[in-house]
Amino acid sequence: MTNSAQIPSSTAASTQGLAPLSEWGLILVEGPDAATLLQSQLSNSVLGLKRTIAGEIAHGHDVRLVGYCNPKGRLLASAWLGLFPQSAESEDRFALFISRDIAATIAKRLSMYVLRSKVKVIDASNDWDVCGAYTSLPLDSVQTQQKDSFALQLPSVLAADKSFERTLIAYPKNTIPNSDADSQCLAYWNTLEILSAIPRIVMATQEQFVPQMINFESVAGVDFKKGCYPGQEIVARSQYRGAVKRRLQLANCENTAQASSMAKPACELFHSSDSNQPCGMVVLAAQDAYDRSRINFQLECKLEALEAGEIHLGSPNGPTLQIESLPYPLIEI
Missing domain, CATH: 2.40.30.160 (Elongation Factor Tu (Ef-tu); domain 3)
Known part of the structure; x- marks a missing residue:
């Protein structure tokens, strides 16, 4: 697949589209000790991730599904995680795509464990807009990219006898490119998320599940x-x-x-x-x-x-x- 942060134009909503995801937020964890902090708190390893520069898409082993549990093993949150430094020379910056209604409390909880470490935990949900792109076409066929965005590819989903690629994308506030990002696109994205059978924790289901x-x-x-x-x-x-x-x-x-x-x-x-x-x-x-x-x-x-x-x-x-x-x-x- 290509490494450009590509956004499908929605010529046919059932085939490809871009949907603003108002229910999704973003937590940024950055600094020399960011990996150490997250490694000690999350259910999945954050080590070994390739640094994905803004304007590219993290994919494969460079995308991790992670959980954050309470001491009783119950999930407080789930998130999709990638490593997105601001530039090739910058310190590590991890991005957690997470349900917006729990982003602030999870960022605050992670911050409790920073202590004297060189790391900052930021609820960036008000500074970035999260979108979901989906396409059943080859990824090389989509054209648009935005260098300031960063994105990660999710597992593909089979729906309506087609295999759909899905990408979560974060844009700086108010910079989403023009698209047919209407309620119909959101309905398709939500359908694909359900059919993936990959769960997402929201506020109503916090601490309900091991x-x-x-x-x-x-x-x-x-x-x-x-x-x-x-x-x-x-x-x-x-x-x-x-x-x-x-x-x-x-x-x-x-x-x-x-x-x-x-x-x-x-x-x-x-x-x-x-x-x-x-x-x-x-x-x-x-x-x-x-x-x-x-x-x-x-x-x-x-x-x-x-x-x-x-x-x-x-x-x-x-x-x-x-x-x-x-x-x-x-x-x-």
Whole structure:
């Protein structure tokens, strides 16, 4: 693939587009000790990343999915991380693309561990705009680039019988290039995010999940060899003792007014055989951009609830959810 920070023009919204992502924010961690700080706090290793200069796209092993856990091993945040110095001669600057509603609190929490280290943690969400570019065309076919931006490529997603490349891009405030970045483009981006089955923590789901409960280790969000970080012992114990009996699943239901009102992160799920207690919750949800008659979900759910019966959204009598296959194999626990 090319290394230019390229932005597809949205000639056909279902094929390629650029969507402003108002729900996404940005944390910058910079300085000589930035890698040491992040290595001690995150679930994945940040070592060995290639320095990606502004105007280029980080991809492959130079993009890391990371989690930030509390001492009990519950995820406070998830983020996509790359190493983007301001210039080839500049100090390290890591960028964490993260849900905007938790960016300020996570930046503040990381700052607590700076102490005398030579590192700054900045919630840059008000100074940068985050966009999502997607295309089913070869990346070499898109033309536009902006040298002040930085970007990282996410795993591709299969949708509507096409394989889509996805890129998260940060632009300095008010410098997003002209594009057909309308609500339709956002609907396609959100659909692709759900279908990726890669979870994103938002404020409503903070501290709800050990990483394995939402397949975080199966999508390369945990490095079990990297050493200590908050909650590391519990995460490792869950992996090696088989203590997790819940997993992230993909699902859908009919797009009714009732379903739409409940299709939100942390909405509880109920199994038809047990109306007294929830069997899981919504991780992310979005209307299907290819079939507006349905809503797509990422769910966290008890494995035993998948064996028989029905799973309902929001209440024991809520909309029935149809479970779908995951696009990747699970690491067995």
